[in-house]
Amino acid sequence: MSDQKNADVARKLALLKTRFREKALSELELLETAMSGVRAAGIDSGEVVAAYQSLHRLAGSAGTFGYDRLGKSARDLEQILKPYIEGDHSSRSEILHLLNDDFMQRVGSLSALLCEGDIEPSWPVAPPEKGVKGVAEPVVLVVEPDSVKAAELSGALATHGFAVYGFPDTHSLPDKTLATASVVLMRDTLFVSEGAGLSAKDECPPIVCVGSVDGFPERYRLADLGADGFVCEPLDVPVLADYIERLISERLDVGAGRVIIVDDDAELLEHYSLVLEEGGMAVRKVQSPSELPGALSEFRPDIILMDVQMGSYSGTTLARMLRFDPEWVGLHIIFLSSEEDRDFQVDALSKGGDDFLTKPVSDDFLLRAARVRCYRARQLDKLASRDSLTGLLKHSLVKQEVIKEHARCRRLSQKSVVAMLDLDHFKRVNDTYGHRTGDLVIKGLANLLRHRLRKTDVIGRYGGEEFLVVLPDCSIGDALRTLQTVCEQMNRIGFSSRGEEFHVTVSIGMATLETFDRGEDAIEAADQALYRRKSAGRNGVTVFGAGQTDGTGREAV
Amino acid sequence: MTEGKLSLQRIMLVEDEEDIRAVAELALEAVGGFTLKTCASGQVALDQLAEFRPQLVLLDVMMPVMDGPSTLHAIRQTDEFADVPAIFMTAKVQPDEVSQYLAEGAVAVIPKPFDPMTLSDRIREIWDSLQ
Structure with a gap:
């Protein structure tokens, strides 16, 4: 099939899949309600046969739409009902035996297996505050039976820029909501009793348990049941927010890998790329090795998957050749080869490869292997370009971004804004509460910026407690509003140390980027505005040139 | 019916x-290049037989009112389609x-769930084995 046709079929399949999921969701809901009814009454007036048929349909159809696990579970449940259907006993005790707790729980967890997609979550406990348009706050679900605690926690997390939704238990948590979440926070006792079904799902976000008892056996138990994290009460919200942030960024890193596949076999090339694309990765296909250098510069992959022998070209030689260029010395090159001889493999690695995948490789294995390696490659790349504490760009890189953006603005006559941020009285925080607490405050602001700004905005840690931000295609008015929100929210975050709660404010200076001759001058102007804000009482935003002219007599705004 | 070595084109799905039905249309028409007629029940299938003249019939087994085996039985009662291969x-x-389905006159059984991307290949295989 042609690419075009393939894409068309895939698109239509995805549509059918969505339709199937929606129908299956309501069907499962009906099924569960009906079975609960029969169980409660102890009388079956045909509902069990209907449930049997419904499960049979799911067993036969779910797999076709990619819900293999749902199909298998439905099949198992269908088999449980089968003897009952074929017999003619429907006594009360028989019904109660058939629809026992285990059965009901398994029915209840079926819809969990449909957990995929991107439908808007419902029931907001703390509606997200309006940020800049186009900003999607990470969704955190709080599953907590105690409504007071749930409200407290939701409110506290919302100030950190998360969209928080609360649910009293896992049954009331719609799967479509679960699928949109970045993290689930869950009462540990609840997780022990009903979390297993949740964490078993493919699309389930990381689950962090919240508990009041902390000990080795408790932690071990949660880990054994599949929890991704544990935090002990009383909760330190900034620590928790940072923890959530880390889980989210790890998760984001996994899906969005970029891969170049080099293989002279057109069919294999097509196949591998389909597998990886379906797994959510960005793929560039290269059939002729001579096109590889161009594709590399253009596509900038995390990793290269390369066949070892391609016509007259050898993969190992190509790898060695790529390493000529300092830019690609750190690039991860993985060979795909049917050669199982370890000596040969080691030899190939010594010539510039990083790893081997032995053909034939299953689709699932290929995808997982590529994901893991992309993830590692990104982690390493981050170490080099990102500030280790905040995960933001390092000083030199963010400055480069300003210069790049300045050139872009000039070229396309667009408006952008550069802003300098500095935490107020930060030295006092460090002196009073220690550096570890100080670090948390810095991370707090970093995370807030990440949530409040757009994906296209550039955020860097410029100095100790100084941040530099570039807002491309942004008017000074919009930037002002956004950054004022950041100030307000920062002020609302309660940090605690040594039993004391305290708040930290931030001062911000900003300037338009394109009105300056050089990017560096815009940074300098933002810095001057910041200085003025500091002397004007801190905690707020000052625009360079607002209400005054700069040294050259030119209105800067 | 003597279709001889004709290539498979017209398939009826009940x-x-x-x-x-929707995913099968995609699998057999878009992917496989067949001409497909889908029928929501055995009765509809019987009504459409003469007009569509399928070379092959695919039947779901478990259907309300008239299930797959009953539908096949009824198709076998017609003069013209008594020999049409059924899966x-x-x-x-x-x-x-x-083995029970095969005894009822089907040429093959395809397990559900099927993979929409390979369903056509499987059907062609079965068709070729009949020729």
Whole structure:
């Protein structure tokens, strides 16, 4: 099939899949309600046969739409009902035996297996505050039976820029909501009793348990049941927010890998790329090795998957050749080869490869292997370009971004804004509460910026407690509003140390980027505005040139 | 019916589930290049037989009112389509069940769930083995 046709079929399949999921969701809901009814009454007036048929349909159809696990579970449940259907006993005790707790729980967890997609979550406990348009706050679900605690926690997390939704238990948590979440926070006792079904799902976000008892056996138990994290009460919200942030960024890193596949076999090339694309990765296909250098510069992959022998070209030689260029010395090159001889493999690695995948490789294995390696490659790349504490760009890189953006603005006559941020009285925080607490405050602001700004905005840690931000295609008015929100929210975050709660404010200076001759001058102007804000009482935003002219007599705004 | 070595083009699918009909259309028309007629029930299939003249019939086994085997039985009663090859599609694939379906006059059984991307290949294989 042609690419075009393939894409068309895939698109239509995805549509059918969505339709199937929606129908299956309501069907499962009906099924569960009906079975609960029969169980409660102890009388079956045909509902069990209907449930049997419904499960049979799911067993036969779910797999076709990619819900293999749902199909298998439905099949198992269908088999449980089968003897009952074929017999003619429907006594009360028989019904109660058939629809026992285990059965009901398994029915209840079926819809969990449909957990995929991107439908808007419902029931907001703390509606997200309006940020800049186009900003999607990470969704955190709080599953907590105690409504007071749930409200407290939701409110506290919302100030950190998360969209928080609360649910009293896992049954009331719609799967479509679960699928949109970045993290689930869950009462540990609840997780022990009903979390297993949740964490078993493919699309389930990381689950962090919240508990009041902390000990080795408790932690071990949660880990054994599949929890991704544990935090002990009383909760330190900034620590928790940072923890959530880390889980989210790890998760984001996994899906969005970029891969170049080099293989002279057109069919294999097509196949591998389909597998990886379906797994959510960005793929560039290269059939002729001579096109590889161009594709590399253009596509900038995390990793290269390369066949070892391609016509007259050898993969190992190509790898060695790529390493000529300092830019690609750190690039991860993985060979795909049917050669199982370890000596040969080691030899190939010594010539510039990083790893081997032995053909034939299953689709699932290929995808997982590529994901893991992309993830590692990104982690390493981050170490080099990102500030280790905040995960933001390092000083030199963010400055480069300003210069790049300045050139872009000039070229396309667009408006952008550069802003300098500095935490107020930060030295006092460090002196009073220690550096570890100080670090948390810095991370707090970093995370807030990440949530409040757009994906296209550039955020860097410029100095100790100084941040530099570039807002491309942004008017000074919009930037002002956004950054004022950041100030307000920062002020609302309660940090605690040594039993004391305290708040930290931030001062911000900003300037338009394109009105300056050089990017560096815009940074300098933002810095001057910041200085003025500091002397004007801190905690707020000052625009360079607002209400005054700069040294050259030119209105800067 | 003596279609001889004709290549397979016209397939009739009898399936009560709308989702499966839709995905089968994609699998057999877009992917496989066949001409497909889908029927939501055995009765509809019987009504459409003469007009569509299928070379092959795919039948879901479990359908309300008239199930797959009954539908096939009724097709076998017609003069013109008494020999049309039929394939059952079912989520029940116990070996004894398979042999039972074959005994009822099906040429093959395709287990459900099927993979929409390879369904056509499987059907062509079955068709070729009949020629």
